[in-house]
Amino acid sequence: MTAALTTRVAKADSAAAAEAARILAAGGLVAFPTETVYGLGADAANGPAIARLYEAKGRPAFNPLIAHVVDLEAARELARFDARTMRLAQAFWPGPLTLVLPKLRKCRVAELATAGLDTIAVRVPNHPVARDVLAAFGKPVVAPSANRSGHVSPTRAEHVKADLAGRIDLIIDGGATPVGVESTIVACLGEPALLRPGGVTRAALERTLRHTLAYIPPAISSADDTPLAPGMLASHYAPHTRLRLNAHYVEPGEVLLGFGPTPPEGAKRAKKVLNLSPRGDLIEAAANLFSHLRVLDAAGGSTIAVMPIPAAGLGEAINDRLARAAAPR
Ligand code: TXA
Ligand code: MG
Numbered sequence: 001m002t003a004a005l006t007t008r009v010a011k012a013d014s015a016a017a018a019e020a021a022r023i024l025a026a027g028g029l030v031a032f033p034t035e036t037v038y039g040l041g042a043d044a045a046n047g048p049a050i051a052r053l054y055e056a057k058g059r060p061a062f063n064p065l066i067a068h069v070v071d072l073e074a075a076r077e078l079a080r081f082d083a084r085t086m087r088l089a090q091a092f093w094p095g096p097l098t099l100v101l102p103k104l105r106k107c108r109v110a111e112l113a114t115a116g117l118d119t120i121a122v123r124v125p126n127h128p129v130a131r132d133v134l135a136a137f138g139k140p141v142v143a144p145s146a147n148r149s150g151h152v153s154p155t156r157a158e159h160v161k162a163d164l165a166g167r168i169d170l171i172i173d174g175g176a177t178p179v180g181v182e183s184t185i186v187a188c189l190g191e192p193a194l195l196r197p198g199g200v201t202r203a204a205l206e207r208t209l210r211h212t213l214a215y216i217p218p219a220i221s222s223a224d225d226t227p228l229a230p231g232m233l234a235s236h237y238a239p240h241t242r243l244r245l246n247a248h249y250v251e252p253g254e255v256l257l258g259f260g261p262t263p264p265e266g267a268k269r270a271k272k273v274l275n276l277s278p279r280g281d282l283i284e285a286a287a288n289l290f291s292h293l294r295v296l297d298a299a300g301g302s303t304i305a306v307m308p309i310p311a312a313g314l315g316e317a318i319n320d321r322l323a324r325a326a327a328p329r
Contacts, residue, residue, distance in 0.1 A: 005166055005167060005168065006166075007171060008169070008171070009157060009170075009171045009173055010173065012129045012175075014136075016170075017132035018136055020041070020133045021133065021137040021138070024041060024043045024049075025137070027048060028042075028169040028170070029041070029042055029049070029052060029056055029168040030042075030133070030169060030170045031146040031160045031164065031168055031171045032129055032133050032143075032171075033130065033157075033172065033173075033175070033177050034125040034127045034143070034177065035096055035126050035199070036179045036182050036198065036199050037153040037179075037181070037182055038145065038146040038153075038156075038159065038160050039130070039141075039143030040053060040056065040057065040143055040144055040145070040160075040164065040168060041068070041133065041141040041142070042143075044067050044109045044139065045109060045110055045139065045140070047112050050142060053142070056164060057147070057148060064115040064117055064121060066098050066123050066143060067109050067113070067120060067122050067142055068122075068134060068140065069123075070134040071124055072090070072093055074124075075099075075122045077106070077107070078101075078104060078107045078108075079099070079103055079122050080101060080102040081101065085099060085101060085192075087208055087209070088188070088208060091208045092204075092208070093123075094131070095124070095126050095200065096123075096182075096184060097183055097184050097200045098121050098183040098184065098185045099121070099123070099186055099188050100119050100120070100188060100195065101120060101121075101189070102119060102120075102189065103119055107120060109142070119187075119189060121185065127178075128174075145182060146159075146168075147159070147160070147163045152290045153182060153290050154290070155177045155287070156175070157171050157173035159291070176287070180286040180287035180289055180291075181289060181317045182198045183199055184196065184198035184199055184200040184201075184205070184317070186205065186213070187216070192209060192213060194215045194216065196317075197316040198317045199286070199317065201313045201316070201317075203312075239304065239325060240297055241255075241302075241304050242302075243303070243304045243306055243325050243326035244304070244305045245323070246306070246307075247264060247305035247308075248264050248308070250264060250269050250270045250305050251266070251303070252269050254269070254302055254304070255271050255272040255273070255296045255300075255301030256273045256305050256306075256307070257274055257304055257307065258274065258275035258276065258307050259276045259277060260275075260277070264305075264307055270301075272296060272301065274292040274295060274296055276289060276292060282309075282312070282313050282314040285318055286317065289322075309322070
């Protein structure tokens with residue numbers, strides 16, 4: 001482990017963005033909000049900084065990172081775009097879409113960040129604080145979610161602090177992140193394929209592409225914190241408490257993660273109840289997902305019973321994260 005750092009928490013403003021840029025330039029680590037979740041940023045060209053980032057997260061070093069850039073023009077310095085990829089970028093950037101693309105030879109992103117692959121994941125975030133940090137720094141920033149590897153992704157500065165205080169230099173507090181689940185990852189290395197459902201829905205992507213999108217599940221694509229190797233089940237986004245999905249009733253001793261207006265059988269027995277969206281809105285549910293999981297995980301229930309969540313729209317990403325949180329480990 002690295003010697004303990006003093007982690008400063010700063011309110012999001014232009015001074016904080018300037019400080020972030022100074023820290024990044026010096027090889028330090030800065031957590032900042034994006035529209036999806038908080039990211040832990042490092043200078044994408046600085047190998048030692050990226051090594052420290054992996055160590056701070058406790059993440060397996062062979063798992064590649066997303067390069068965040070301020071606009072499409074900056075992205076084109078890193079990766080090759082064809083006509084179809086340009087269509088996706090123009091339709092969804094800035095926003096919660098990550099594209100996995102062929103890496104250009106002139107791309108300055110450190111090998112450690114791309115795990116030695118000849119592809120690179122790129123995204124242009126649309127959160128004003130993330131944009132301020134990228135503009136102030138002026139170069140690509142790699143940023144995985146700002147949690148310890150395997151933990152629930154952070155949607156508030158307090159979540160980052162709980163996981164990473166003493167391990168990083170600065171946390172910029174910009175309040176709760178609006179989308180609440182990570183970016184959608186689409187591989188554009190031939191036929192576009194969905195690697196991770198996320199903040200941009202499959203339906204929206206398919207409308208822009210004008211065809212259906214194959215889903216390469218994480219067991220083979222590893223669109224999350226698992227190595228790029230076949231046969232690995234992604235137990236991830238993992239609370240300590242076991243999850244029971246598609247719960248239509250509540251057992252004594254359980255806590256309940258609800259969805260929609262109608263409580264399940266036995267809901268009064270629950271030790272604690274949180275509802276992702278009492279009105280059954282999937283956008284609201286995505287925004288609440290990780291913070292509700294954290295609170296219920298700390299509530300001392302035997303199990304977190306989770307009501308069924310519809311699969312449409314953002315429901316695909318929500319169900320994906322819940323399935324990982326419930327995976328055996
Ligand atoms: O919303 C998000 O995408 C957030 C915010 C901070 O931008 N970031 C995020 O990063 O979720 P991370 O590192 O937690 O997840 C990115 C995933 C990695 O698990 C990795 O497997 C995948 O993207 N990835 C990165 N580069 C890849 C590549 N070249 N090929 C396939 N997958 C890749
Ligand atoms: Mg992550």
